[in-house]
Amino acid sequence: MKRKIALLLLALLLSQTLAACSTSDPANDDLSAGDVTTAVEETTAAETGPIVYIDDLGEYDFEQHEFRIHTRQRNFFNGELVVEETGDVLDDTIYARNRTLEERFNITISEVYGEMDAARRAITAGDNDYDMISTRCISTFTLAQEGLLYKVSDIDLIDLSKGYWDASLNEDLKIGNEQYLATGAFNLTAYDFVHTLVFNKDMIEQQQVENPYELVNSNKWTFEAFERLSKGATQDINGDSTMNDDDSYGLLSQPKAVLPGFWIGAGEQSIDRDDQNYPVFNLTSDTNFSTVIERIFEITWDTNAWYPNTYEQNEEPALTNMFKNNKGLFMDMTFFYIPALRDMETDFGIIPYPKWDENQENYLTRVEGAELFGVPITAENLERTGAIIEAMACESMNEVIPVYYDLSLKTKVTRDEESAKMLDIIFANRVFDWGDTFWCDNLRDTEFQSMFKADDRSLASRMAKVESKLNQLIEDMKTALAKLDK
Helix, strand or coil: CHHHHHHHHHHHHHHHHHHCCCCCCHHHHCCCHHHHHHHHCCCCCHHHCCCCCCCCCCCCCCCCEEEEEEECCCCCCCCCCCCCCCCCHHHHHHHHHHHHHHHHHCEEEEEEECCHHHHHHHHHCCCCCCCEEEEEHHHHHHHHHCCCECCHHHCCCCCCCCCCECHHHHHHHCECCECCCCCECCCCHHHHCEEEEEEEHHHHHHHCCCCHHHHHHCCCCEHHHHHHHHHHHCECCCCCCCCCCCCEEEEECCHHHHHHHHHHHCCCCCCEECCCCCEECCCCCCHHHHHHHHHHHHHHCCCCCECCCCCCCCCCHHHHHHHHCCCEEEEEEEHHHHHHHCCCCCCEEEECCCECCCCCCCCCEEECCCEEEECECCCCCHHHHHHHHHHHHHHHHHHHHHHHHHHHHHHCCCCCHHHHHHHHHHHHCEECCCCCCCCCCCCHHHHHHHHHHCCCCCHHHHHHHHHHHHHHHHHHHHHHHHHHCC
8 A cells, every 4th residue: 555655646746747848937837637647647547556657568579688787886876777685675676677677578687887988988999888878967968969879769669758757857858859868767866866955843843933844835935934944043052153063054055055956946047948949058147047146145145044164075974963963954965865864863854945936836956967878879779778778767667766755765764744745846846957967067066166165146257257168068069969960
């Protein structure tokens, strides 16, 4: 019954995601009976058993082919697609998924760990070493520009209209009308890298302020509400008239995470789209973006709510310990690292980043990046490769995602029913911003990080400095992709 409930929640989540034709137009996210029907049309009737997604691939026998995957291995995301049974429920479910695929298609699935350059060397040498590559989004994008990967839209058996492919994020990944890259349910990093806010329940009660859950549910979790709650939590606890890590703050976060978390929450993008759906850099003249950036400084620096620091790690133990010790009301975290709070004595909750104001339709969630898959142009049998990848996405939605979503998060991590409901809201409206992902080295990790560290609000001059570089990146991309399409 628990798995059935989890799958039903996922169907609702997917119906919200599929309804979102573009993250830049939140009005498209309204749910209707038709949206829900679309999201569950691939399933059996809910009343007769758990929802099951069907890939419609039919039967294949690939005669003991070894399906070889090139991936990275890191300790800060769930990037492995091939794992052994370990007793951990997530590992064991991924293991079982692969055994199902192997039996169905008469294949074996193997994985080799390495960086992009190793994959590039193999492909450019014409070696058929890999059927599939899964690596950092920037690297996959680079390989696609170099013409070393098939367009996802050219792989006939991959059907991105199916519910086990992420419609919202895949729309963000489109370039023009082409789908060079995509993400599906086997890619847990598109969940791992989701940024959220955790909050200290005891501090909320002590301050006698509004419950953040109620603010979210009543559409009142806005920049203004965040400012009101967070500045009230900033206190000189030891009374020495100097704010340091012995005191309490409204927000704990690495500098590089503050601006993008809030600007995406407000519905802004650092890289816009033109009328042909190509990336365009408008920040030297985008008054809406500059207004949002100025407001972020006001609700963090001007209120002293943000704990000033220069940490750069995605998970900083010093900040985590401060939160565990009741020194922060809110803290930015990615979902991969939330389990670090399991031994926290004080209860905590999970909520999305705030909206700009109550007129904004949806809460929008930043995805810092993801491992994206690609099929090398040296892959010998595109039909075979497409069938296996499509089935892997489908089987992952049926088996792996419910475990990740329900057991790994809602049972092991969250401590209350309200937080579990928040996950549905957070995951339903995930956003890729190209300046925060593919071109993070040119914007987020350089200009925006240094601006926020130094309380430097000179957005116009900063963006003018990098405008030619960003425009050149965009033109180089368009030129490279145009050559591939000839």
